Amino acid sequence: MDWALAIKFAHIIGTALGVGGATLGEVFYLKAARDGKVDPHENDALRTIFYVLRVGMALLIISGFGYFIMLRLEGHTTPLLGARMWAKLTIVLILLFGVVAWHTRKVPMWLGSAISLTSWYAALIIGAWRGIPGTYVSLMLWYAGAIVMVGIVLLIIRWALKVKE
Amino acid sequence: MIDKHFRTLYAFAISASVTVLFIAIITIWADLYAPLKDWLKAMFTHHWIGKSVLSAALFLILGGVIGLLVSKVDENKIATALWWLVGCSIIATLAIWGFYLIEAF
Amino acid sequence: MSTFTELTLVLHIVFGLMGVMAIYSALVVLMKDRPAVGFLRFMSVSGLLLVLLSWITGAYYYTTYYGSAVKPIINAGKFPWAHALMMEAKEHTFLLLPFLAAVLVFVVLLGSTSLLSDPRVRRPLAALAGVAFTLGTIIALSGVVVSGAVR
Numbered sequence: 001m002d003w004a005l006a007i008k009f010a011h012i013i014g015t016a017l018g019v020g021g022a023t024l025g026e027v028f029y030l031k032a033a034r035d036g037k038v039d040p041h042e043n044d045a046l047r048t049i050f051y052v053l054r055v056g057m058a059l060l061i062i063s064g065f066g067y068f069i070m071l072r073l074e075g076h077t078t079p080l081l082g083a084r085m086w087a088k089l090t091i092v093l094i095l096l097f098g099v100v101a102w103h104t105r106k107v108p109m110w111l112g113s114a115i116s117l118t119s120w121y122a123a124l125i126i127g128a129w130r131g132i133p134g135t136y137v138s139l140m141l142w143y144a145g146a147i148v149m150v151g152i153v154l155l156i157i158r159w160a161l162k163v164k165e
Numbered sequence: 166m167i168d169k170h171f172r173t174l175y176a177f178a179i180s181a182s183v184t185v186l187f188i189a190i191i192t193i194w195a196d197l198y199a200p201l202k203d204w205l206k207a208m209f210t211h212h213w214i215g216k217s218v219l220s221a222a223l224f225l226i227l228g229g230v231i232g233l234l235v236s237k238v239d240e241n242k243i244a245t246a247l248w249w250l251v252g253c254s255i256i257a258t259l260a261i262w263g264f265y266l267i268e269a270f
Numbered sequence: 271m272s273t274f275t276e277l278t279l280v281l282h283i284v285f286g287l288m289g290v291m292a293i294y295s296a297l298v299v300l301m302k303d304r305p306a307v308g309f310l311r312f313m314s315v316s317g318l319l320l321v322l323l324s325w326i327t328g329a330y331y332y333t334t335y336y337g338s339a340v341k342p343i344i345n346a347g348k349f350p351w352a353h354a355l356m357m358e359a360k361e362h363t364f365l366l367l368p369f370l371a372a373v374l375v376f377v378v379l380l381g382s383t384s385l386l387s388d389p390r391v392r393r394p395l396a397a398l399a400g401v402a403f404t405l406g407t408i409i410a411l412s413g414v415v416v417s418g419a420v421r
Contacts, residue, residue, distance in 0.1 A: 058291065065287050065410075069280055072417045073271075080418030081349075089411065096294065096407075100400065103301035170380035177376050181369040192362040211333045213361060217325070224369050240390050243377075247394035250373060254366055254401050258408075262359045269354035 004070060010063035015124050017056025022120040025049045026113050030157065036164030060123075061092065087126050087139040091119045110158060114151035122146060171243060176232035177224075178246035182253040184224040189257035191216055193264045275335045282327040283413065289320030290406030293371065296378075297403050300386075300396035307383050314378045317402075318371040325368060332361065344419045352419030360412035363405055370402040 028049060032042035071080060079085055098115050101107045107115070122143050126132055134142070157163075195202040195212060205215030271279075295313040299305045336357075344353040377395055378386060385391055 061291065062287065065283060068414055068417070069283055072420070073276060073280075075420075077418050077420050080414055085414075089414070093407065099298060100301065103298065168382065168385070174377050174380055178373050181373045184369050185366045188362065188365045192365075214329060214333060216362070217329065217365060220365055220369070224372070240385065240388055243385075244390040244394050247373075247377070247391070247398055250370070251394060251397045251401055254370060254398075254405070257366060258363055258405060261362050265355045265359040268358075269351045 003066070007063050007066035007070065010059050011067065011127070014056045014059030014061075014063055015120075015127060017052055018060060019056075019120045019124050021049050021053030021056055022116050025053060026117055026154075029109075029113070030161055030163055033163045034161055057092075057095065064088070064092070083134060083136040083139055084126055084132060086136050087143070088123055090136075090140065091123050091126075091143065095119045110154055111151060114147050114154050117154075118143065118147045118150045171238040171240075172232050172235050173228075174243050175238040175246050176230075176235060177228040178243065178250050179231055180224050180228035182246070182250045183227055184220050185250070185254050185257040187223055188216065188220050189260040191219065192261055196264070196268070271335065271339070275331060278327045278331045279335075282324050282331055285320045285327060286324035286406070286413075287410060289317050289324055289367075289371070290403060290410060292317035292320060293374070293399055293406060294403045296374065297396060297399035300392055300399055303389075304387050305392065307378070307386055310386065311378050314371070314375045318368070318375045321367050321371050321406075325364070328364070340420055343421070344416070347419060347421050349419035352416050356412040356415045356419075360409050360416070364409050367402060367405055367409070370398060370405070374398055374402065 025046060028042070028046055029038075032038045032046065038046070068080065071077060094115065098107065098112060098119070102112045126139065132139070191201075195205060195216070202212050205212040209215035209218055292313045296310055296317060299310045299313065341353050341357075344350060344357075374395065377391070381391070386395070
Protein backbone atom coordinates (compact mmCIF):
# COMPACT_ATOMS: atom_id res chain seq x y z
CA MET A 1 0.00 0.00 0.00
CA ASP A 2 1.41 3.41 -0.92
CA TRP A 3 1.15 6.68 1.00
CA ALA A 4 -1.68 8.01 -1.18
CA LEU A 5 -3.90 5.04 -0.41
CA ALA A 6 -3.03 5.08 3.30
CA ILE A 7 -3.89 8.79 3.49
CA LYS A 8 -7.15 8.20 1.63
CA PHE A 9 -8.16 5.38 4.01
CA ALA A 10 -7.29 7.47 7.06
CA HIS A 11 -9.24 10.45 5.70
CA ILE A 12 -12.32 8.34 4.99
CA ILE A 13 -12.16 6.60 8.37
CA GLY A 14 -11.71 9.94 10.14
CA THR A 15 -14.73 11.37 8.33
CA ALA A 16 -16.81 8.27 9.07
CA LEU A 17 -15.96 8.39 12.78
CA GLY A 18 -16.68 12.11 12.93
CA VAL A 19 -19.97 12.01 11.03
CA GLY A 20 -21.05 8.88 12.89
CA GLY A 21 -19.98 10.31 16.22
CA ALA A 22 -21.76 13.62 15.68
CA THR A 23 -24.94 11.85 14.53
CA LEU A 24 -25.02 9.27 17.31
CA GLY A 25 -24.03 11.91 19.83
CA GLU A 26 -27.04 13.99 18.90
CA VAL A 27 -29.40 11.01 18.89
CA PHE A 28 -28.19 9.80 22.29
CA TYR A 29 -28.25 13.30 23.75
CA LEU A 30 -31.86 13.90 22.67
CA LYS A 31 -32.82 10.50 24.06
CA ALA A 32 -31.10 11.25 27.35
CA ALA A 33 -32.43 14.78 27.70
CA ARG A 34 -36.10 13.85 27.29
CA ASP A 35 -36.51 13.41 31.03
CA GLY A 36 -34.63 16.65 31.75
CA LYS A 37 -31.51 15.02 33.12
CA VAL A 38 -28.56 13.03 31.83
CA ASP A 39 -27.90 10.19 34.25
CA PRO A 40 -24.40 8.69 34.78
CA HIS A 41 -24.97 5.78 32.40
CA GLU A 42 -26.18 8.09 29.63
CA ASN A 43 -23.31 10.51 30.36
CA ASP A 44 -20.81 7.67 30.06
CA ALA A 45 -22.21 6.68 26.66
CA LEU A 46 -22.07 10.28 25.46
CA ARG A 47 -18.47 10.69 26.65
CA THR A 48 -17.49 7.55 24.74
CA ILE A 49 -19.18 8.76 21.58
CA PHE A 50 -17.50 12.17 21.80
CA TYR A 51 -14.15 10.49 22.40
CA VAL A 52 -14.58 8.54 19.15
CA LEU A 53 -15.58 11.79 17.43
CA ARG A 54 -12.34 13.44 18.62
CA VAL A 55 -10.31 10.49 17.31
CA GLY A 56 -12.08 10.95 13.98
CA MET A 57 -11.27 14.65 13.97
CA ALA A 58 -7.60 14.00 14.72
CA LEU A 59 -7.40 11.40 11.91
CA LEU A 60 -9.14 13.78 9.53
CA ILE A 61 -6.75 16.65 10.25
CA ILE A 62 -3.60 14.53 10.09
CA SER A 63 -4.64 12.81 6.86
CA GLY A 64 -5.84 16.14 5.44
CA PHE A 65 -2.37 17.56 5.94
CA GLY A 66 -1.05 14.32 4.49
CA TYR A 67 -2.91 15.20 1.28
CA PHE A 68 -1.45 18.72 1.45
CA ILE A 69 2.10 17.39 1.79
CA MET A 70 1.55 14.95 -1.07
CA LEU A 71 0.22 17.64 -3.39
CA ARG A 72 3.11 19.96 -2.51
CA LEU A 73 5.81 17.35 -3.09
CA GLU A 74 4.25 16.18 -6.35
CA GLY A 75 3.94 19.74 -7.61
CA HIS A 76 0.13 19.59 -7.96
CA THR A 77 -0.41 22.75 -5.97
CA THR A 78 -3.48 24.19 -7.72
CA PRO A 79 -6.00 22.54 -5.36
CA LEU A 80 -4.23 24.12 -2.36
CA LEU A 81 -5.76 27.48 -3.24
CA GLY A 82 -9.06 25.96 -4.41
CA ALA A 83 -12.54 26.62 -3.06
CA ARG A 84 -13.12 22.99 -1.97
CA MET A 85 -9.93 22.86 0.07
CA TRP A 86 -10.55 26.15 1.83
CA ALA A 87 -14.21 25.40 2.46
CA LYS A 88 -13.21 22.18 4.23
CA LEU A 89 -10.42 23.92 6.17
CA THR A 90 -12.86 26.61 7.29
CA ILE A 91 -15.41 24.04 8.40
CA VAL A 92 -12.79 22.13 10.41
CA LEU A 93 -11.72 25.38 12.08
CA ILE A 94 -15.34 26.18 12.94
CA LEU A 95 -15.64 22.74 14.55
CA LEU A 96 -12.44 23.22 16.57
CA PHE A 97 -13.29 26.72 17.75
CA GLY A 98 -16.87 25.59 18.30
CA VAL A 99 -15.68 23.13 20.93
CA VAL A 100 -13.92 25.98 22.74
CA ALA A 101 -16.97 28.24 22.47
CA TRP A 102 -19.21 25.45 23.78
CA HIS A 103 -16.88 24.86 26.76
CA THR A 104 -16.99 28.55 27.64
CA ARG A 105 -20.80 28.36 27.44
CA LYS A 106 -20.91 30.98 24.72
CA VAL A 107 -22.97 28.71 22.46
CA PRO A 108 -26.31 27.15 23.49
CA MET A 109 -26.67 23.38 23.08
CA TRP A 110 -29.13 23.47 20.16
CA LEU A 111 -26.92 25.83 18.14
CA GLY A 112 -23.79 23.84 18.97
CA SER A 113 -25.53 20.68 17.77
CA ALA A 114 -26.67 22.35 14.55
CA ILE A 115 -23.17 23.63 13.81
CA SER A 116 -21.54 20.31 14.67
CA LEU A 117 -23.91 18.14 12.60
CA THR A 118 -23.95 20.50 9.62
CA SER A 119 -20.19 20.87 9.69
CA TRP A 120 -19.46 17.17 9.67
CA TYR A 121 -21.95 16.43 6.89
CA ALA A 122 -20.78 19.45 4.89
CA ALA A 123 -17.17 18.25 5.17
CA LEU A 124 -18.29 14.81 4.00
CA ILE A 125 -20.26 16.16 1.04
CA ILE A 126 -17.60 18.64 -0.09
CA GLY A 127 -14.94 15.96 0.25
CA ALA A 128 -16.88 13.32 -1.66
CA TRP A 129 -18.27 15.59 -4.38
CA ARG A 130 -15.16 16.08 -6.50
CA GLY A 131 -16.54 18.53 -9.00
CA ILE A 132 -18.71 20.49 -6.62
CA PRO A 133 -19.51 23.80 -8.31
CA GLY A 134 -19.13 27.14 -6.64
CA THR A 135 -16.65 29.59 -5.24
CA TYR A 136 -15.46 29.62 -1.63
CA VAL A 137 -18.01 32.32 -0.79
CA SER A 138 -20.93 30.45 -2.36
CA LEU A 139 -19.97 27.22 -0.59
CA MET A 140 -19.80 29.06 2.74
CA LEU A 141 -23.18 30.68 2.10
CA TRP A 142 -24.71 27.25 1.41
CA TYR A 143 -23.05 25.99 4.59
CA ALA A 144 -24.44 28.88 6.66
CA GLY A 145 -27.89 28.29 5.19
CA ALA A 146 -27.64 24.61 6.02
CA ILE A 147 -26.79 25.44 9.65
CA VAL A 148 -29.94 27.55 9.87
CA MET A 149 -32.09 24.75 8.35
CA VAL A 150 -30.58 22.06 10.58
CA GLY A 151 -31.00 24.35 13.59
CA ILE A 152 -34.71 24.79 12.82
CA VAL A 153 -35.18 21.04 12.32
CA LEU A 154 -33.41 20.29 15.60
CA LEU A 155 -35.58 22.82 17.45
CA ILE A 156 -38.69 21.15 16.02
CA ILE A 157 -37.40 17.72 17.03
CA ARG A 158 -36.60 18.98 20.53
CA TRP A 159 -40.11 20.42 20.83
CA ALA A 160 -41.75 17.24 19.49
CA LEU A 161 -39.76 15.02 21.86
CA LYS A 162 -40.42 17.45 24.72
CA VAL A 163 -36.73 17.66 25.50
CA LYS A 164 -36.07 19.54 28.71
CA GLU A 165 -32.75 21.49 28.86
CA MET B 166 -0.16 31.50 49.09
CA ILE B 167 3.51 31.89 48.20
CA ASP B 168 5.16 28.95 46.49
CA LYS B 169 8.86 28.50 45.76
CA HIS B 170 8.13 28.15 42.05
CA PHE B 171 5.94 31.23 41.76
CA ARG B 172 8.93 33.51 41.17
CA THR B 173 10.09 31.36 38.22
CA LEU B 174 6.63 31.30 36.67
CA TYR B 175 6.21 35.04 37.06
CA ALA B 176 9.72 35.79 35.77
CA PHE B 177 9.37 33.78 32.59
CA ALA B 178 5.87 35.03 31.86
CA ILE B 179 7.18 38.61 32.02
CA SER B 180 10.26 37.62 30.02
CA ALA B 181 8.07 36.04 27.32
CA SER B 182 5.99 39.23 27.09
CA VAL B 183 9.14 41.28 26.47
CA THR B 184 10.44 38.66 24.03
CA VAL B 185 7.34 38.60 21.82
CA LEU B 186 7.38 42.40 21.63
CA PHE B 187 11.10 42.26 20.81
CA ILE B 188 10.36 39.83 17.97
CA ALA B 189 7.83 42.23 16.47
CA ILE B 190 10.16 45.21 16.86
CA ILE B 191 13.24 43.56 15.38
CA THR B 192 11.17 42.09 12.54
CA ILE B 193 9.84 45.47 11.48
CA TRP B 194 13.08 47.33 12.21
CA ALA B 195 15.24 44.89 10.21
CA ASP B 196 12.93 45.17 7.21
CA LEU B 197 13.00 48.96 7.31
CA TYR B 198 16.70 49.39 8.17
CA ALA B 199 18.95 47.36 5.88
CA PRO B 200 22.15 47.61 8.00
CA LEU B 201 20.38 45.77 10.84
CA LYS B 202 19.33 42.97 8.52
CA ASP B 203 22.85 42.83 7.08
CA TRP B 204 24.31 42.66 10.58
CA LEU B 205 21.99 39.79 11.54
CA LYS B 206 22.98 37.94 8.37
CA ALA B 207 26.69 38.54 8.97
CA MET B 208 26.55 37.43 12.61
CA PHE B 209 24.22 34.45 12.27
CA THR B 210 24.43 33.42 8.52
CA HIS B 211 20.72 34.31 8.06
CA HIS B 212 18.61 37.17 9.44
CA TRP B 213 15.86 34.81 10.59
CA ILE B 214 18.31 32.63 12.51
CA GLY B 215 19.66 35.81 14.10
CA LYS B 216 16.18 36.80 15.26
CA SER B 217 15.60 33.26 16.58
CA VAL B 218 18.87 33.19 18.54
CA LEU B 219 18.48 36.70 19.97
CA SER B 220 14.88 36.00 21.01
CA ALA B 221 15.82 32.75 22.75
CA ALA B 222 18.75 34.44 24.51
CA LEU B 223 16.58 37.35 25.63
CA PHE B 224 13.88 35.02 26.97
CA LEU B 225 16.28 32.89 28.98
CA ILE B 226 18.52 35.66 30.30
CA LEU B 227 15.72 38.07 31.16
CA GLY B 228 13.71 35.27 32.78
CA GLY B 229 16.69 34.35 34.93
CA VAL B 230 17.41 37.94 35.94
CA ILE B 231 13.80 38.75 36.84
CA GLY B 232 13.58 35.48 38.78
CA LEU B 233 16.56 36.53 40.89
CA LEU B 234 15.36 40.07 41.50
CA VAL B 235 11.67 39.56 42.16
CA SER B 236 10.23 38.66 45.54
CA LYS B 237 6.82 37.80 47.06
CA VAL B 238 4.94 36.47 44.06
CA ASP B 239 1.43 35.15 44.61
CA GLU B 240 -1.29 33.74 42.35
CA ASN B 241 -2.58 37.19 41.47
CA LYS B 242 0.82 38.34 40.20
CA ILE B 243 1.18 35.18 38.10
CA ALA B 244 -2.28 35.71 36.66
CA THR B 245 -1.48 39.33 35.79
CA ALA B 246 1.79 38.30 34.14
CA LEU B 247 -0.03 35.67 32.07
CA TRP B 248 -2.67 38.16 30.95
CA TRP B 249 0.12 40.57 29.97
CA LEU B 250 1.67 37.80 27.86
CA VAL B 251 -1.65 37.15 26.14
CA GLY B 252 -2.02 40.84 25.37
CA CYS B 253 1.56 41.32 24.19
CA SER B 254 1.30 38.27 21.92
CA ILE B 255 -1.81 39.65 20.26
CA ILE B 256 -0.20 43.07 19.82
CA ALA B 257 3.00 41.55 18.39
CA THR B 258 1.03 39.38 15.94
CA LEU B 259 -1.11 42.29 14.76
CA ALA B 260 2.01 44.44 14.35
CA ILE B 261 3.79 41.80 12.26
CA TRP B 262 0.81 41.06 10.03
CA GLY B 263 -0.14 44.71 9.74
CA PHE B 264 3.39 45.64 8.70
CA TYR B 265 3.64 42.96 6.02
CA LEU B 266 0.13 43.69 4.77
CA ILE B 267 1.19 47.29 4.15
CA GLU B 268 4.51 46.17 2.64
CA ALA B 269 2.89 43.62 0.31
CA PHE B 270 0.16 45.89 -1.03
CA MET C 271 14.52 19.21 -4.09
CA SER C 272 16.89 16.67 -2.56
CA THR C 273 15.41 13.83 -0.53
CA PHE C 274 16.83 15.29 2.69
CA THR C 275 15.32 18.72 1.98
CA GLU C 276 11.99 17.08 1.19
CA LEU C 277 12.23 15.21 4.48
CA THR C 278 12.88 18.42 6.45
CA LEU C 279 9.85 20.07 4.81
CA VAL C 280 7.64 17.08 5.62
CA LEU C 281 8.92 16.92 9.20
CA HIS C 282 8.47 20.67 9.66
CA ILE C 283 4.81 20.34 8.63
CA VAL C 284 4.17 17.16 10.64
CA PHE C 285 5.88 18.39 13.81
CA GLY C 286 4.16 21.76 13.55
CA LEU C 287 0.74 20.19 13.01
CA MET C 288 1.16 17.75 15.90
CA GLY C 289 2.44 20.57 18.11
CA VAL C 290 -0.62 22.71 17.40
CA MET C 291 -2.88 19.73 18.03
CA ALA C 292 -1.17 19.09 21.35
CA ILE C 293 -1.61 22.74 22.36
CA TYR C 294 -5.30 22.51 21.36
CA SER C 295 -5.67 19.46 23.61
CA ALA C 296 -4.11 21.44 26.47
CA LEU C 297 -6.52 24.30 25.76
CA VAL C 298 -9.58 22.04 25.93
CA VAL C 299 -8.36 20.52 29.21
CA LEU C 300 -7.77 23.99 30.69
CA MET C 301 -11.38 24.90 29.95
CA LYS C 302 -12.56 22.45 32.59
CA ASP C 303 -12.96 23.66 36.17
CA ARG C 304 -10.75 20.82 37.38
CA PRO C 305 -8.25 20.06 34.62
CA ALA C 306 -6.78 16.57 34.33
CA VAL C 307 -3.26 17.62 35.31
CA GLY C 308 -1.39 14.54 34.07
CA PHE C 309 -2.86 14.78 30.59
CA LEU C 310 -2.39 18.57 30.60
CA ARG C 311 1.30 18.20 31.43
CA PHE C 312 1.80 15.53 28.77
CA MET C 313 0.12 17.61 26.06
CA SER C 314 1.87 20.85 27.03
CA VAL C 315 5.34 19.28 27.05
CA SER C 316 4.59 17.45 23.79
CA GLY C 317 3.41 20.72 22.27
CA LEU C 318 6.61 22.53 23.21
CA LEU C 319 8.90 19.71 22.00
CA LEU C 320 7.04 19.40 18.71
CA VAL C 321 7.12 23.17 18.14
CA LEU C 322 10.88 23.17 18.81
CA LEU C 323 11.37 20.32 16.31
CA SER C 324 9.25 22.18 13.77
CA TRP C 325 11.42 25.27 14.40
CA ILE C 326 14.65 23.36 13.71
CA THR C 327 13.44 21.52 10.61
CA GLY C 328 11.73 24.64 9.27
CA ALA C 329 14.90 26.64 9.82
CA TYR C 330 16.92 24.18 7.74
CA TYR C 331 14.41 24.13 4.87
CA TYR C 332 13.92 27.90 4.92
CA THR C 333 17.57 28.94 5.10
CA THR C 334 18.99 26.34 2.69
CA TYR C 335 16.27 25.90 0.08
CA TYR C 336 13.24 28.19 0.22
CA GLY C 337 15.03 31.50 -0.40
CA SER C 338 16.91 30.37 -3.49
CA ALA C 339 14.53 27.83 -5.01
CA VAL C 340 10.95 28.54 -3.97
CA LYS C 341 10.72 32.28 -3.32
CA PRO C 342 11.72 33.24 -6.91
CA ILE C 343 8.97 30.96 -8.29
CA ILE C 344 6.33 32.56 -6.07
CA ASN C 345 7.52 36.10 -6.81
CA ALA C 346 7.44 35.44 -10.56
CA GLY C 347 4.02 33.77 -10.44
CA LYS C 348 0.41 34.87 -10.09
CA PHE C 349 0.51 35.25 -6.31
CA PRO C 350 3.62 37.18 -5.25
CA TRP C 351 1.79 38.31 -2.11
CA ALA C 352 1.99 34.68 -0.96
CA HIS C 353 5.64 35.39 -0.15
CA ALA C 354 5.50 39.13 0.57
CA LEU C 355 2.68 38.79 3.07
CA MET C 356 1.97 35.18 4.01
CA MET C 357 5.50 33.76 4.17
CA GLU C 358 7.08 36.84 5.75
CA ALA C 359 4.35 37.14 8.38
CA LYS C 360 4.27 33.38 8.95
CA GLU C 361 8.02 33.01 9.51
CA HIS C 362 8.06 35.81 12.07
CA THR C 363 4.81 34.91 13.83
CA PHE C 364 6.24 31.41 14.25
CA LEU C 365 8.99 32.86 16.44
CA LEU C 366 6.42 33.72 19.12
CA LEU C 367 5.18 30.14 19.47
CA PRO C 368 8.09 28.49 21.32
CA PHE C 369 7.99 31.14 24.05
CA LEU C 370 4.23 30.88 24.53
CA ALA C 371 4.53 27.10 24.64
CA ALA C 372 7.45 27.32 27.06
CA VAL C 373 5.52 29.48 29.54
CA LEU C 374 2.59 27.07 29.29
CA VAL C 375 4.93 24.19 30.12
CA PHE C 376 6.59 26.06 33.02
CA VAL C 377 3.23 26.77 34.64
CA VAL C 378 1.74 23.29 34.20
CA LEU C 379 4.94 21.52 35.30
CA LEU C 380 5.91 23.75 38.22
CA GLY C 381 2.39 24.67 39.28
CA SER C 382 0.53 22.51 41.76
CA THR C 383 -2.85 20.96 41.01
CA SER C 384 -4.52 23.59 43.17
CA LEU C 385 -2.78 26.38 41.25
CA LEU C 386 -3.93 24.92 37.93
CA SER C 387 -7.49 24.62 39.22
CA ASP C 388 -7.45 28.19 40.57
CA PRO C 389 -9.53 30.18 38.04
CA ARG C 390 -7.33 33.25 38.55
CA VAL C 391 -4.47 31.32 36.92
CA ARG C 392 -6.37 28.74 34.86
CA ARG C 393 -8.24 31.33 32.82
CA PRO C 394 -5.23 33.33 31.58
CA LEU C 395 -3.41 30.05 31.01
CA ALA C 396 -6.30 28.85 28.85
CA ALA C 397 -6.22 32.20 27.04
CA LEU C 398 -2.47 31.72 26.47
CA ALA C 399 -3.07 28.24 25.05
CA GLY C 400 -5.85 29.71 22.93
CA VAL C 401 -3.54 32.39 21.53
CA ALA C 402 -0.83 29.80 20.84
CA PHE C 403 -3.35 27.53 19.10
CA THR C 404 -4.73 30.42 17.03
CA LEU C 405 -1.24 31.50 15.97
CA GLY C 406 -0.35 27.91 15.12
CA THR C 407 -3.46 27.61 12.99
CA ILE C 408 -2.73 30.89 11.17
CA ILE C 409 0.83 29.71 10.55
CA ALA C 410 -0.32 26.33 9.23
CA LEU C 411 -2.91 27.85 6.90
CA SER C 412 -0.38 30.41 5.68
CA GLY C 413 1.87 27.48 4.82
CA VAL C 414 -0.90 25.99 2.69
CA VAL C 415 -1.27 29.30 0.85
CA VAL C 416 2.49 29.64 0.29
CA SER C 417 2.67 26.08 -1.05
CA GLY C 418 -0.36 26.73 -3.24
CA ALA C 419 1.45 29.64 -4.85
CA VAL C 420 4.37 27.47 -5.95
CA ARG C 421 3.43 26.91 -9.60
